[in-house]
Amino acid sequence: MSHQASHSHHGNHHIIAFDKVNKWYGNNFHVLRDINLQVKKGERIVICGPSGSGKSTLIRCINRLEEHQEGHIVVDGTELTDDVRAIEKVRKEVGMVFQQFNLFPHLTVLENLTLSPMWVGRLPKKEAEERAMTQLKRVRIAEQAQKFPLQLSGGQQQRVAIARALCLTPKIMLFDEPTSALDPEMIKEVLDVMIELAKGGITMLCVTHEMGFAKAVADRVIFMDQGQIVEENSPHEFFNNPKSDRTKDFLSKILGH
């Protein structure tokens, strides 16, 4: 594909590109509608919008947890199709953090982290453990390595989940409402880790309603409603000078109190 080759030769290429992507759940629920989105390497994007607007589905398409039916999605030069090898390649480069943490409860924290490096990355156990400990230190939770996930607090679990995703040394990190299931007192510790990560220069897409986080780190804020991208803008413009009425209405509801 000449299109891809030309991509990788230019300095300023897009690491993620959505081209007129449409997706349906079943026959009638049109969840993504004509999505066009280009993400530059190192860009930090926050996606917000009402529930059911398709924002989670959008980022889940990037590592093929969801299939799209129309359009093209290219991640780091690889187009996502039914080709299993393409999917495997993309998943090695994309880390994901979920709302419900999704840690493996039957494995210790350390085993949660070494699983993928050992079985997917084919690293020897010792190296995988060293890498895991580095990541655990990065999220400031190294002393919990031998515990099981359910012995940790929600905030600690989510930090382990972030460390687990980082163990694959991904180029892109996806966050799907990472703080929505947390007790209020634990949100900050997770956001702090995410802010640090953002400063490190990794490409980030984050579905969240933490507008403080958006203001602090986002290069771009995307607002979605009914399966469409309604508006995208810099955080400053987005919050102070929203273009559409739908965005204004949404912002008034989440910032209004």
Add this chain to the structure above:
Amino acid sequence: MSAVFEPIAARPAPVKTEGFLPWVRRNLFGNWRSTLTTVALVALFVYWLPGLADWALFSAVFRTDADVCQAARGSGACWGVVAEKYRLIIFGRYPYEEQWRPEVATLVLVGLLVASCIRTFWKPWLAAVWVVVLAVFFWLMYGGLGLSVVQTDRWGGLPLTIMLATLSIVLAFPLSVLVALGRRSDMPAIRTFCVIYVELIRGVPLISVLFMASFMFPLFMPPGLTIDVLIRVLVGITLFAAAYMAEIVRGGLQAIPKGQVEAAQSLGLSYWQTQRKIVLPQALAMVVPGIMNNFISIFKDTSLVTIVSLYELTGALGLALNSDANWRPFKIEGYLFITAIYFVFCFAMSRYSLWIEKRLNVSKSR
């Protein structure tokens, strides 16, 4: 001025709620109704116990003398029947002077079974040990290489029971996991095949499966080609047990949250890696009680192979007593004897199930 938060120090509960005595007080003498029930049951037990002890022990005949047994009928048990017939009950029609072979073979197999239950031995080489032990088992049982040949129709008793149960469990369990995964597969052909298999087998009693395996199957084979009836029966029991177990395993698979699979996928794990490392360990740990239920029932269902003339433990008891008019009246004692044998095995399995459940669920304790 702001109020100061002063934590109240924790102290123990005023009334002890843990331990044996509090348990007895709460559960056996909690109110007048449970007190009455407890007293009544204890009274009943005390009333029956002497009679039972008298029959089973004090008036019982332990000598291998049929006449004495006959005289004691109605008042005391005749354990002499066990002493007289135990070789026939335990080993069935296996040639008398060669019975050390099934004895050694069974001990080796049971030894391996016990070892396989211990977590330290859950290593890849265990599979190799199984192959070796099974080869030794069949060599000892069948003969050859210096031992006289004993055809499978002479095999019987406890060795046959243990062999049938062990092999059908060992073969049916992995098969059931594959079928359970198959029923949830994205591929319609595999899914349909697994559904048809499970529904067909579940719609038929084990006895008819055994009949088919032993009498009907040979009719469809090309002439000259015969498969030993023991193998056909073994395959029959395996397929039967796997269908039931597959449904139990499927129940476990369904209890695994979708997020677990998604997390594994997002980490790049393949389908089989996801199943092996994430889904199955959790799903199987959840269905240990159901699986063990099935293991126990396979063990006892082996007694049905008597109807196709394979004399395992239950069949061997009939063989031992029916042909001997002197001892035939004491079948009850014989049945109690094999009941005790069945119980030892089933109880061991059941205790092991509880233990393994605890071990596998360590991660759930906070």
